[in-house]
Amino acid sequence: MRVLLLAYGSRGDIEPMVALAMELRAVGVDVQMCAPPDFAELLDGAGLPLVPLGRSIREMATEAMTGTKPVSAESLPQRAAEMFAATYDSVAAVAEGCAAVVATGLPPAAAAARAVAEMLGVPYTYVAYFPTYLPSPHHPPFELPGRPFPPDVTDNRVLWDLDVENVNVLFGTGLDAHRASAGLPPVDNFRDYFLTDHPWLAADPALAPWQEPADVDVLQTGAWIRPDDRPLPADLEAFLNAGAPPVYVGFGSMPLRDALDVTRAAVEAVRAQGRRVLLSRGWADLALTDGQDDCFAVGEVNQQALFRRVAAVVHHGGAGTTTTAARAGAPQVLVPQMADQPYWAARVAGLGIGAAHDGPTPTTESLSAALTTALTAGTRARATAVAGTIRTDGATMAAKLLLDMISGERPPASA
Template identity: 75%
Template sequence: MRVLLVTYGSRGDAEPMAGLAVALRALGAEARACAPPDFAELFAGVDVPMAPIGSSVREMVKGNVTGTAPQPPESLPQRAARVFAATYDSALAVAEGCDVVVATGLMPAAAGARSVAEKLGVPYVFVACFPTYLPSPRHPPLAWPGRPTPPDVTDNRVLWDLNAEDMNALFGEAINTRRASLGLPPVDRVRDHVLTDRPWLASDATLSPWPEPADLAVVQTGVWIRPDERPLPADLEAFLDAGAPPVYVGFGSMPMRDAEGVARAAVEAVRARGRRVLVGRGWADLALTDDQDDCFVVGEVNQQALFRRVAAVVHHGGAGTTTTAALAGAPQVIVPQLADQPYWAGRVADLGIGAAHDGPTPSFESLSAALEVALAPETRTRATAVAATIRTDGAVVAAKLLLDAISRDGQPVST
C-alpha cells in the first residue's frame, strides 16, 4: 500500500508527516512526500522520497519579513494560485500507484492535494495539527491578514460563517480557475472542501483537546512524533556538562524583524535570572551578543534530547516545539507571533507548565517577568506531571486507522 503525504508550510507542518511516514513503513506501507525544498533533509533522514513543492519557504518568508524579497509581495489570492498550482503539479508527478492522499498545511496547498486525489480517483484525508484550525462553536477562527474579525461579533458560529466567506474570497477564484483547466468541477465552499466533514487532528488530548460538542466529526489521533535518535553535537554536550541547565531561546521557523534586539533582550533576561543561555539559531538567524562563556548557539539539533536537559524553553509557540518541550517536562515561555501560536501560549499558561508572553515583541522586562513564572519550582513540578500524561503513539494510531480503512472498503475516515 502506498500513501502520498503532502504538506506546505513551516517545519511544524513537515515534522508530523515524517512521523507518520515512519509509522506507515513500520506497518509495511510505503510513503512518498511532497513538501517545500527546505525539508528535503528531514525526509531523507527517514528514507522517504520527497518531491519539492516550489521554492524555499524560508527564503520567501524571511524576505517578506525583512523587506529583502527579490519581488514585490504577492497578494493572498496570487499566492494561493501559485501554491495550488505548484502543489498540484508536484503531487501529481509522484502520485502514480498511491492509494490515498494525506494533506496538511496551507489551505491552497491542501486544495491542490485534494484535486490530485480527485483526478486519480483515490481517497483524501486532511489533518490539522491544532484544534483552532477546524470550525467549532467552542472557539473562534484564526484571523487572516486583511480580514479582521468584526469587533461587534462574538458568536463563534457566525464568525466561522464569515471565515468560510473569507476563504472563498481569498482562494476561491484561484482554486476554481485551475480546477476548471483540469476538468474538475468548481468548489462552492473552499474551506469545507479542503477540511472535509471528518478531518483528523494530530495533537495530544492533554495539551490540545478537541472541544465537544462540535459540528465536525473530528478524529483526534494524538500527536505525530518523528522519533529522533540523533546524538547531540560534542561541543553542545560539553556546554551542557559545564554548568547548570541553561535556558533555551529559539524561534524555530519564525523570522524576526529585529533578530539582534530579540537575542540581546533574551540573553540579558536569562542572565538576570542567574542562568546560562542556549540560543537556537533557527530561521531568525539568532546569534550570540557577546563572547562570554555562559552562552552557546546551536543550529538544527535533536530537540527531543536537548529539551530534557534545559531549565526552560523560550520559543514562538509552534505546535511541534510546544509539544516537544511539554513531553520533555521543560517549562516554557511562549512569545507568540501569529497563526496558532497564541492558542499554544494560552494552553501552556492554562496548564501551568509555563508562561504566555504578552505580545510578539520580547523585551528585557517582559521576558524577565515571564521567566520568573517559568523558572519557579512549582512550574517545573507541574510540567513534569503533564509530561507523564502525553501519549507518543499518535502516528501509529493514525497509520493503523488509515491502512485499516483503506484495506476494509477502499475509503478512509474522511470524505
C-alpha cells in the same frame, strides 16, 4: 501499497509527516513525500524520496515577516492560485498508483492534493496540528490578511460563516480555475473542500483537547512524534556539563523582524535570572551577542534529548516545540508570533507548565518577568506531572486508521 503525504509549511509541518511515514514504512507501505525544497536534507536522512513543492518556504516566510514582500488581500488570491497550480502539477506527476493522500499546511497546496486524490478516486485526509484551525463553536477562526471580522460580531458560528466567505475570496480562484478547465463545477466552500468534514487532529489530548459538540467530525489521534536517538554534539555536551542547566532560547523555523534586538533582550533576561543561555540559531539566525562563556549557540540538535537537560525553554510556540518541551517536563515561556502560536501560549499558561509572553516582541523586562514564573519550583513540578500524561502513539494510531480507511473499514474523508 503506496501512500502520498503532502506537507506545505515549516519544519513543524514536516516532522509529524515524517513520523507518520516511518510508521507506514514499518508495516510495508511505500511513502512518497511532497514538501518544500528546504527539507530535502531532512527527508533524505529519513530515507524518504522528496518531490519538492514550489520555492523555499524559508524565503517566503522571511519576506512576509520582514515586510520585504508582505502578504496582502490584494496579492494573496494570485499567489494562492499560482501555488495551487504548481502543487497540483507536482503532485499529479507522482501520485499515480497511490492508495491515499494525506495533506497538511497551506490551504492552496492542500486543496491541490485533494484535487489529485479526486482525480485518482482515492481517499484524502487533511490533518491539523492544533484545534483552533478547525471549525468549532468553542473558538473563533483566524483573521486573514485584509479581511478583518466586524468588531461587533462575537458569535463563533457567525465568525466561521464569515470565514468561509473570506477563504473563498482569498484562496478559491486557483481551485475553481482548475475545475473549470476540467469541466467541473466550482466549489462553493473552499475551506470545507480542503479540510473535509472529517479532518484529523494530530495533537495531544492533554495539551490540546478537541471540544465537543462541534461542527465537524474530528478524529484526534494524538501528536505524531518521530523518535530521535541522535546524540548531542560533543561541544554542546561540554557546555551542559560545565554548569547549572541553561535556559534554551530558540524560535525554530520562524524568521524574526528584529532578531538582534530579540537576542539581546533574551540573553539579558536569562542572565538576570542567574542562568546560563543556550541559543538555537534557527531561521531567525540568532547569534551570540558577546564572548562570555555563559552563552552557547547551537544549530540543529535532538530537542527530545536536549530539553530534558535545560532549566526552561523560551520559544515561539509552534506545535512541535511545545509538545517536545512538554514531553520533556521542561517549563516553557512562549513568545507567540502568528498563527497557532497564541493558542499554544494560552494552553501552556493555563496548564501551569510555563508562561505566555504578552506580544511578539520581548524586552528584557517583559521576558524576565515571564521567566520568573517559568523558573519556579511549582511550575517545574507541574511540568513534570503533565509530561507523564502525554501520549506517544499518535503516529502509530494514524497509520492504522489510514490503512483501515484504504481497506474500506472506515469511509474516506473525501467521500
